[in-house]
Amino acid sequence: MLLVIDVGNTNVVFALFDRKGTGRDNIHARWRIATDPRRTGDEYAVWLVQLLKIEGYETSDVTRIVVGSVVPRAEHNLTVLAEKYFGITPIFAGQGEARWTFEIDVDQPSSLGADRALNCIAASHIFGGDLIVVDFGTATKFEAIDFHGAYKGGIIAPGINLSLDALVGKTAKLPRIGIRAPDNDSVVGRTTEEQMLIGVYWGYVAMMEGLIARMKREIGRPVKVVATGGLAILFDTNTDIFDAVETDLTIRGLAILSEQIDT
Template sequence: MLLAIDAGNTNVVFAVMDGREVRARWRIATDPRRTADEYVVWLSQLLTLEGLDRADITGVVISTVVPRALHNLRMLATKYFASESLVAGEGGWPLTLDVDEPQSLGADRALNVIAAHDAYAGDLIVVDFGTATTFDVIDYSGAYKGGIIAPGINLSLDALVTAAAKLPRIAIEAPDDTSVIGRNTTQQMQIGIFWGYVAMIEGLVARMKAEVGRPVTVLATGGLAVLFEAHTAVFDHVEHDLTLTGLAILWERAHI
């Protein structure tokens, strides 16, 4: 089985992959100072709880948008899984990056493109809800054409609460009803954050579709996608494990 590691700005996701199927997954807060020894103590206990063992892992593939975290993750693979890890993006990507600065594309977004094009035909838009919310356009040939980076919903709320001393910190969740006229401060904040974010998603996707000019399939992914999937019809599919699937595909192609 494969250990897939996706190190994001907020969390590092560890997943045990059986082919392209996620057998188990866990999250830990991203901390570049965390050592390989610390990782393995935490991970070994979780593997045991799932009836797995470190010896079951035959390969390690890593994606990171936090360069300082990479060394310790590589050490984890080498020291405790006897594996020379495959690092996503090293040596280039197996896809066409039709943008001005291809080297600046985050590994997670490139992996989403690979997995999305593998699963769906035609033009695609992938909306990934994480620390930032990203919108990526893939054409029918599998080429990455560009996209959008917007503040994630948690960042938006943090900025609002930090800048306005009298506003309370609220939970990010759908309001109790669909009214967009709040009767108190908490309701008004929930409407502004939640329905405002839904309106941004729908508006940006509509503009992207119009610019593509052909039928487009829209996918949602990322840890926060569950907040929105039941409250908008803009998504054709929700693929919670798109980045992990991309890592599994990358591993497959490297070991054909």
């Protein structure tokens, strides 16, 4: 089986795939842990090996490990995890035999993060055509991908939780609130909490709708908009800008990359 590891700035996602395919139905299990570059390979193993057993798997069932990382400091400890507990040298997305094979048509191709590259691979494979991918993570990223699968550039904006942390952290009296969809469409809040939620939630919706409209005008061709990341479903309920929501886009990109290595 294939174990893929998506290392983001906030969370590390582990997912177990059947190596016979990359579709949603071939994801046998997925687990999430907070990103901590100091976490050792042994600490990962205590957690992961137990979760594998709960799902009915052993470390010997894993025959390949592919890692996509935007946190370089975490990579050594994940290598220790793979080699010590699985007997496998991990493959890192964008490096060596897993180097990017699609065109990165920007001024600094080497600066493209692994998560963004993997989203490009998966979106082009699953949907095809001209695409805009919106990834809700620590930062919210907008990717423009043409019908050949080439990455043409994009946008990086503060993630919604990052924006909320800044709002609360830089004010003396505003309370911490949870991110959720408002109870109604009103944009005139009656309490401080309502006003904060409206500002963060509807402000974010307006930002996305405005940026995507501008991207579509600049692309100048029919384009499909795909959303991914943990908060994608939360926003999809109150806007019609997304043509599809694929929450597993990045880990599916890792599985597709693994398939490409074999061909």
